[in-house]
Amino acid sequence: MSGFCRKSLCLFFALVFIFALSVPAFAASARTTVYRTKTGEHYHTGDCRFLGKSKIKTTLDAAVNEFHLTPCSVCNPPAFETEAEEAAIPTTEEAAATKTTRPANGEVLFSKNKTRPSTLTFENGTNYDCLVTMTNKSGTDVLQFYVRKGKDATIDIPTGVLTLNIAYGSTWKNGEELFGKNTQYDSGEEALDIGKGEDWTFTFG
Numbered sequence: 306m307s308g309f310c311r312k313s314l315c316l317f318f319a320l321v322f323i324f325a326l327s328v329p330a331f332a333a334s335a336r337t338t339v340y341r342t343k344t345g346e347h348y349h350t351g352d353c354r355f356l357g358k359s360k361i362k363t364t365l366d367a368a369v370n371e372f373h374l375t376p377c378s379v380c381n382p383p384a385f386e387t388e389a390e391e392a393a394i395p396t397t398e399e400a401a402a403t404k405t406t407r408p409a410n411g412e413v414l415f416s417k418n419k420t421r422p423s424t425l426t427f428e429n430g431t432n433y434d435c436l437v438t439m440t441n442k443s444g445t446d447v448l449q450f451y452v453r454k455g456k457d458a459t460i461d462i463p464t465g466v467l468t469l470n471i472a473y474g475s476t477w478k479n480g481e482e483l484f485g486k487n488t489q490y491d492s493g494e495e496a497l498d499i500g501k502g503e504d505w506t507f508t509f510g
């Protein structure tokens with residue numbers, strides 16, 4: 306099943322690989338559906354009260370980059386990471402290793418790629434927090450993110466042939482020890498060949 310998982314717990318954790326091209330509805334990717342009006346300067350979620358007169362379905366990418374709209378402050382539609390958030394993402398694993406507090410759901414601990422044109426929705430069906438590392442063909446770790454137990458997270462990811470390596474456990478210690486002595490490991494046995502603008506889904510548990 307996997308290169309890392311050898312212990313009996315593997316029996317309980319059949320890794321289910323569901324890779325599907327699908328648009329996640331709950332996170333901000335370029336193709337997330339949002340709504341605009343004929344004349345307004347903001348974009349909205351589908352149920353916003355400002356959509357009474359006109360309601361035009363569009364994508365987050367078009368709303369922001371084509372129509373130059375900003376998110377409505379009433380309905381709080383999905384938004385791209387702000388430049389400040391983007392700039393705060395460490396570019397090396399060394400920076401991420403100092404992380405002592407439990408990371409947020411969907412937090413990117415480091416990313417070596419500035420451009421991440423595709424998405425991966427990681428569905429964590431287990432009762433463990435997951436630290437997911439994406440590794441390229443030459444064995445370099447290029448991206449690392451955190452998904453809390455029982456949660457889903459949609460992450461902007463780079464293109465290329467990438468493997469998922471998952472460390473999971475109950476209580477986060479820090480970026481060096483991960484979940485301490487009880488850290489368990491699993492990995493996707495097949496590399497993903499991620500093309501530009503693709504939305505992947507991975508189900509764990």
Ligand SMILES: [Zn+2]
Pocket residue numbers: 348349350353354355377378379380381
């Ligand atoms: Zn609104």
